[in-house]
Amino acid sequence: MTDTLAVLLSSFQYLLTPTGLGWCMLGTFIGIVVGAIPGLGGGMAMALILPITFSMYYLDGQIFLLGIYVGGVGGSLISAILIGVPGSPAAVMTSVDGYQLCKQGRAADAFATGILASFTGGMVSWVLLLAFSVPLASIARHFQSFDYFLFVMMGLVLIGVAGSGGMIRSLMSGFLGILAAMVGFDSVSAVTRFTFGTSLLASGFDLLAVLIGAFAVQRVVVELGVLSSGKPLVGGTTFRDVLVKMRSAISHWRTMLRASLIGTWIGILPGLGANIGAIVCYSVEKTISRKKENYGRGEPEALAAAESGNNATVGGALVPMIAIGIPGSGQDVILMAALIIHNVQPGPLLVQNNPEVFYGLIAAYFFANVFLLLIMTLSIRLLIKVISAPMFLLAPIVLSICVVGVISVNNRMADTWIMLAFGVIGYLMASTRIPLAPFVIGFVLGPLAEERLRSALMSTRGDLMPLVTSPTSMILIAILLVSLAIPLAKRLRKVGRN
Amino acid sequence: VLRSSNAHSPKGGRGRTSGRFWSDAFVLAGALVLLWVSTSIQDFGLDVLGPAFMPRFVLCILIGLAGLDIAIIWWSAPEQKAEENDDPEFEVAIRPRSLAVLGVLTAYVAALSTGSISFELASVLFVILTGIIAGARTKRTIMLLIAVSVVYALAAGWIFRSVFFVALP
Numbered sequence: 001m002t003d004t005l006a007v008l009l010s011s012f013q014y015l016l017t018p019t020g021l022g023w024c025m026l027g028t029f030i031g032i033v034v035g036a037i038p039g040l041g042g043g044m045a046m047a048l049i050l051p052i053t054f055s056m057y058y059l060d061g062q063i064f065l066l067g068i069y070v071g072g073v074g075g076s077l078i079s080a081i082l083i084g085v086p087g088s089p090a091a092v093m094t095s096v097d098g099y100q101l102c103k104q105g106r107a108a109d110a111f112a113t114g115i116l117a118s119f120t121g122g123m124v125s126w127v128l129l130l131a132f133s134v135p136l137a138s139i140a141r142h143f144q145s146f147d148y149f150l151f152v153m154m155g156l157v158l159i160g161v162a163g164s165g166g167m168i169r170s171l172m173s174g175f176l177g178i179l180a181a182m183v184g185f186d187s188v189s190a191v192t193r194f195t196f197g198t199s200l201l202a203s204g205f206d207l208l209a210v211l212i213g214a215f216a217v218q219r220v221v222v223e224l225g226v227l228s229s230g231k232p233l234v235g236g237t238t239f240r241d242v243l244v245k246m247r248s249a250i251s252h253w254r255t256m257l258r259a260s261l262i263g264t265w266i267g268i269l270p271g272l273g274a275n276i277g278a279i280v281c282y283s284v285e286k287t288i289s290r291k292k293e294n295y296g297r298g299e300p301e302a303l304a305a306a307e308s309g310n311n312a313t314v315g316g317a318l319v320p321m322i323a324i325g326i327p328g329s330g331q332d333v334i335l336m337a338a339l340i341i342h343n344v345q346p347g348p349l350l351v352q353n354n355p356e357v358f359y360g361l362i363a364a365y366f367f368a369n370v371f372l373l374l375i376m377t378l379s380i381r382l383l384i385k386v387i388s389a390p391m392f393l394l395a396p397i398v399l400s401i402c403v404v405g406v407i408s409v410n411n412r413m414a415d416t417w418i419m420l421a422f423g424v425i426g427y428l429m430a431s432t433r434i435p436l437a438p439f440v441i442g443f444v445l446g447p448l449a450e451e452r453l454r455s456a457l458m459s460t461r462g463d464l465m466p467l468v469t470s471p472t473s474m475i476l477i478a479i480l481l482v483s484l485a486i487p488l489a490k491r492l493r494k495v496g497r498n
Numbered sequence: 499v500l501r502s503s504n505a506h507s508p509k510g511g512r513g514r515t516s517g518r519f520w521s522d523a524f525v526l527a528g529a530l531v532l533l534w535v536s537t538s539i540q541d542f543g544l545d546v547l548g549p550a551f552m553p554r555f556v557l558c559i560l561i562g563l564a565g566l567d568i569a570i571i572w573w574s575a576p577e578q579k580a581e582e583n584d585d586p587e588f589e590v591a592i593r594p595r596s597l598a599v600l601g602v603l604t605a606y607v608a609a610l611s612t613g614s615i616s617f618e619l620a621s622v623l624f625v626i627l628t629g630i631i632a633g634a635r636t637k638r639t640i641m642l643l644i645a646v647s648v649v650y651a652l653a654a655g656w657i658f659r660s661v662f663f664v665a666l667p
Contacts, residue, residue, distance in 0.1 A: 055662065168567045169518075172525060172560060179532070179556050186549040191540050193553060194532065221600055224632050225593030392643065396628035397650055399603055400621050403610065404654060408664040413611040420607050424600060432521035450552045454545050462546035491570065 008130075011359035015367050020063060023056075024364055027064040028371040031071020036079055036386050037394065040219070041088035042072015046334040047215040048398065050208055051405040058342035059356060063364040065338055069331045070122065070368035073274050073311055074376060077114040078383050081107060090274035090313075093282040093306035100298030107237045112245035113300040115376045117256050117307035122369030124260035124308075125267065125315025130362055132268075133351075136323035137358075140348035145456030146467045150476040152449035155326045156442060157483050158269060167487050170438045173429065177442025178449070180205060187447065188454050200414050207337050207444070209406050209418040214440055215330065216402045217423030220395050222430055237384060242377055252304040255285055259308035266309070267316020267328055274310035274329075281309025311372075315365060322350055322358055326445065330437045333444050335361075340444075519571050526564035533557045598631045613667035620667075621651035 014020045034045040045068050053061030076091035077098065084099035086092050094114060101110035143151070156174040183194045184204025195201040259281035266277040285305035286295045295302045317328030325347025327333045336346050344354050351358040376383065406419045426436055460466055467473055533554060541548040606624040609615050625647035626640075634643045658664040 168563050168570070172522075172563045172567070175556050175560050175563070176525070179553065179560070182553050182556070188545055189542055189549045191542070191549045193539050193549060194535060196535075217603070221596045221603075224599050225596035390633070390639070392629040392632040392634040392639065393646055395599075395632045396625040396647070399599075399628060400606070400624055400650070400654065403603075403607060404617075404658050404664065404666070407610070407666065408658060408662050411665050416607045416611065420604060423603075427596065427600070428521070432517045434521060446556075453552075454547050457546045 007355045008359045008362070011356065011363040012366075014059070014356070014360060015063070015363045019060060020364075021367070023060045023064040024067045024367045025371050025375075027067020028071040028368050029067075029375055031068035031073075032075035032078075032372065032375055032383065033071075033386050034068070035072035035075025035088055036383055037389060040223075040394070040398070041076065042069050043088075043331050043334070044216045044219045044398070045072060046331055047212045048401055048405060050211065050334055050338060051408050053338050054341060054409060058339065058344060059360045061338050061342070062335065062357060062361055065335055066361060066364045067368045067371070069335070070311075070314055070365065070372055071375075072331075073314055074115075074118045074122075074372045075383070077111075077118065077307060078376075078380075078386075081110045081114060082384060088274075090278060090310040091306075092275055093278040094303060094310075096282075096296055097299050097302040097306070100296070101300065101303065104298050106298070108241035108245045109248070109300055110303060111237055111376075111380055112242045113249040113252065113303050114307045115242065115373060116246055116249045117252070117259075117304040118311040118376075119369055119373040120253070120256040121260045121263055121308035121311030122315060122365070122372065124257065125264040125312040126362070126366050126369060128261075128264045129315045129318055129365060133319050133323045133358075133362065136319065137348050137351045140324045141352070143348065143472060144466065144470060145452040145459070146470065147472045147476065149449050149453040149456070150467070150473055150480065151324060151326060152445045152452075154476055154480050154483070155320075155445065156438065157480055166433075167491070169434050173434050173436065174438035174442035176434075177439040177444075178446030180210070180439075181443045181446040182450075187451060200417075205418050205422070205443075206406075206410065206415050207340070208409050209415040210422045210443060211334055211337060211440065212402050212406055213419040213422030214426040214436055215334070217399065217419060218426030218430060218436070220398055220402075221423060221427050224391070224395055238381055239378055242380055246377075249300065249304070252301050255289075255301050255304045256308040259285060259305040260312040263309035263312025264316035267313030268319050269328070274313045277313035277316075278306040278310035282306045311369075318361065318365065321346055322361055324348060325350075325448070327441055330440055333440045336444060519568060522564045522567045522571070525560060526568065529557045529560040529564065533561070595631055599628055602627045602631065610667055615667070617666040618651040618655050621654065622647045625650060 015024060030045060030049070031042045034040045035042050046065050049065065049068060053064060056064070072088060073090045076086055076088040077094045080086040080091035080095035081098035081102050084095050084102075086095045091098075098110045098114060101107065156171065181204070183201050184192065185202060186193055192202055262281050262284060263277040266280055267274075282295075282302060282305050285302065286292050289295065289301060291299055291301060313329075314331075317332050320326045320328050321332045321336060325336075325345070327336050339346050339357065344350070344357055402419065403416050406415045407413060409415065426439075429436055429439065456466070457464070468477060536550050536553050536557065539550040539553070541550060602624060606620055609620045610617065622644075626643055629643040629647070630640070634640050655666060659666055
């Protein structure tokens, strides 16, 4: 306990140095700006920044990326309120009541409530992250290799059951991700798989090229297809206006607290991102609210619920990532990738082997939320101007940086073709209703799951019994089967009825 | 009669269901081909499962999932398909502008890979062309685009070559 406190304090101390604070603040600022621009979003910015973090000290890279993650979710409320177009899917519910408030001339009210709710969501989930991640990691340390394999399978099934896009297609996406990761040399036997005799595929698909293609290129290409020409309704909201209205926004503290708790829980479940968190919190608050008839017509309470919910999912999603090594969302995959590239393995042993990363992430999350509150309140006027940035200037530069960023990692031109291919695959998946998040999660976790299963079988000399007889495995298999069977049975019954 | 004929067709409901059907069919066909390809994976008997087990396991699951989804699409009522199509998160369709940008991006990547033109020139051309596709139409916006593309290409070229030591053409 004393050791834990000491490491946590030293992490806070590192974050309080000019380097730590600087990366955290810069990351949060970039995240807010990119999150505010409709169509870009924090995930895309994280993928784009990822190559730059290779040359950085790994903890600085994590702090920087986490800042972008937090800023990206928070910043998306700006365009949602001003033009009714969410900066990212996380602010989809914010755009309902936020835009109505703006149309009524209450933009300052909307910003004050949104910013305060985002901060509350972040801080509540930070407390829970701090409380749950260490015990969960210590439990996870006792897991065997078979258990880890089942954990990955359970994670993919849960993404399928609860994620958007339908269970079957989400599962399909996850397994396609695992399949894509199998191309190239097999790590156990050094035999090549699915290379079709080409040397280009022998080393497999570079993780960074896949992430940049699937997140950044796909996102820009999709957005260019559906360009909107929204113009801000109110441009004159200032720091003082927001500060004055924050006093009345505090009256929604109960809603914020409730939504933050629900949002954190949703974040912990794999595959459910900030958008689902916002929708669920909004729906729950609407059900129990005394002002439910005002929801959708410009109700600050509704805005508070949506914003607390979506920001709280970020902290929630960090819990399984740092404690078990299972990413909760696409952005967590990028955080994980940044660690793996620096030979730091997220998971149960992270707290033991790299406590500075484990507690550094927890401390960085705290500071990123503080910066979110400060930057958004102080620079609201500037941020309102940012959303007017023309897409015809942003899109080509973002795409060009994607290409150069991918080349910069291995100094290899072939990676740009892989990036392009995964950009096209991501675009086709999006247009045929196959969700992308399970794909990248499967891509990252697939090789780990295979390695664990095969090494476990080596140690048991081919005996599969421990896979179904150990208490942890039995619990995981039971959850896996129930999670699969219930929605599938419902779906088939519905089809049969029709 | 109309309803039943719609229900037993991949195009029942709205057009997007057809996209779902064909993507499932593509996954199914691709998985079957890869399953056949997996027979050529060599196994030196280093471990119990071998290198071909996991690909086959995943491919079999994919075949099952794609087949199940095709069956569900085939037998779903039109109203149910319409309800599924109304999911706002999947308001994505293949658009000419997106395809045009992908075409220009492919040309940019090809130019850089072959090293036929310098990074700066390729980037200026790429930014201008993509910017025009993305909506720069007036003389003023095109002039702005040209200025930004030149500044960006020179700045990015210098930073990536001198700071990150990237071998750009």
